[in-house]
Amino acid sequence: MGFRPFEILRERVARDRLPAGPERPLCEEDPEEFFRKVRPLEDRNFFWAPCPRSPRREEERDWPPEPLRVRVWQTSEYMEGRAPGVTKELLRRLREGRIAYSRVLDLHGLTVAEAEVVFHRFLRECLFRGDRCVLVVHGRGLSSPRGPVLKEKVRFWLERGPLRRHILAYASARPCDGGPGATYVLLTRKGWRKK
Template structure:
């Protein structure tokens, strides 16, 4: 009995024509496109470099900035500040800072501090003067002078300071710690600033900060022109 299954055996090349007509599929052999071997790109450093250069072809590199590079430096965190519970240690620490660095010492809170303001001058001016808000234009050192010579040098110094437009000056007179009673030159400087001829030229004066001599020196703020007394005031005002 004959089988109904179609035969797949080709008897001759002529049978190819029949199959070709029945099957519209092209028998032309076309090799499939080769898939890109992506694994190679991850395993081969040369391929990775090539991909990177291709991707960055249109990118313009930024100019190196030394300042910006410095800003990127990561600093180690500062050590935490420890607070001692021992009051004795705290006192010793403050005394050490006072002796070595002058920290915690206010000249204005000592008996040696002196301050004065001129006519119609607000007290805030003296505070600013002592704080150092006015840059020093000149200074005079009276160390080594007796009172008579110191007065002569003092007068000449202030005269020249006013003539040349100086506004803030420093007068170093010492603290007078070797004097048996009060400091001689320091007391005289205060007297010269508050009495007589120079009184009308003074806006304010204060003891200096520690960095400029402390109680052993005096800041003086000068007027541009002498103060003119108003009518009605006596000569002793």
């Protein structure tokens, strides 16, 4: 025989049926007649207490779940570096976005050659102005078949480029500033004079 859940339930209900109790009439009487029949309670010390709520099931207790907090520096896309003599505390402050950046460079849509020229020109100008921290937006390279090309080039220019001695530290930005698609760059405090 096939699966017959409702027929089995109907048979079980008919077999286990309890004897019928007194029928409670629906409230169809006239409200005025109802209030004539009602007598006030004698003076007793009655108190009202709310019905205790049944404890929630385990799934309901944990719902909605807490949002997952993933820090940028815990991902595989994170990058950072520091010059010799720069403390870990300073790098941590940079990573957490506690050092305000004053200028932003966006390299989206540029070729590597164009980006290199623009990047070095931007850093020179920032050094001339005496900027302490800047943000370089290079993207994550998710649409590139070869991976994050500009991101890796920015890391290379920061570590081995002609202006590397003026860079104290760099770290991937916080999610609100671009996450792994942007980098904070901490520059030396000494201004760079034009020659």
